[in-house]
Amino acid sequence: MTHQTAGGRAKASEMEHAIRSHIRKNLEADPVRFRKMSQRLNDILKDFGQQWDQIIEQLQAIIDELRSEASEGDETISDIPEIYLPFLRTVLAASSADETTPDDRLHTLHEVTRLAVDRIIEEVSANRSLWSSFKMADQENLRSEIFEIIFDAQIQGFGVDEAEALADQLMQQAKANEDKLRAA
Structure with missing residues (x-):
């Protein structure tokens, strides 16, 4: 050598x-x-x-x-604020969206992400200790609201189980992104 x-x-x-x-x-x-x-x-x-x-x-x-921090070559992500991007990637992956996904479906997925993240930001900002163990009820309420946002959007191929799984993923992500969300 x-x-x-x-x-x-x-x-x-x-x-x-x-x-x-x-x-x-x-x-x-x-x-x-x-x-x-x-x-x-x-x-x-x-x-x-x-x-x-x-x-x-x-x-x-x-x-x-x-x-x-940019992920080049991803046409499914448009000019959405950076704070939403990690969550949008999760929503797109959960719904198997790709370059062939119709624009109206992509728009729905973007809208679901925006609504869910806005609600998370609101809760994280108002509830300083949201992730502590004695705030389990608040966490569960937020998770339920996120589930409803996802389920109400009637995303094609998304039943109760898929909406539940995605709500759980977004909650885990929200916890990991708490500081960025609080600063948003």
């Missing part, structure tokens, strides 16, 4: 660990985005074998994307 190979491997390893650490810290706040990032990272490491220069180049692209 040449010195250059060892250096490339070490640099790639350092970059990989930094990316994995960032993914771990942010997974709950934006699970859809960071699961995709994790998959991309695994694919790069698998596809490029020992080609350290190419691996470093690909890993740098992920780092640049993480720094910019």
Whole structure:
């Protein structure tokens, strides 16, 4: 192994660990985005074998994307404020939306996200200790309201079970994003 190979491997390893650490810290706040990032990272490491220069180049692209916070090439996300994006990604993934999803359905999904997040922001701002164990009733009330927003939207293919599961996911995400939501 040449010195250059060892250096490339070490640099790639350092970059990989930094990316994995960032993914771990942010997974709950934006699970859809960071699961995709994790998959991309695994694919790069698998596809490029020992080609350290190419691996470093690909890993740098992920780092640049993480720094910019933007997820390029996603036509299903329009000009929606940044605070809504992690939640929108979750709603889109739960409803299997992609580039082929009709605009009216996408509009409904955006609207559901906006209503749910607005309600969460309102509650988080008014209820400083919402996530503490003695506020379980408040948490359950909020979860029920989010469920109703989702269920009332009559999203195609969404029954009670899907709406319940999505409400739970959005609540977990809200807890992980509490500081950002409170600042919104």
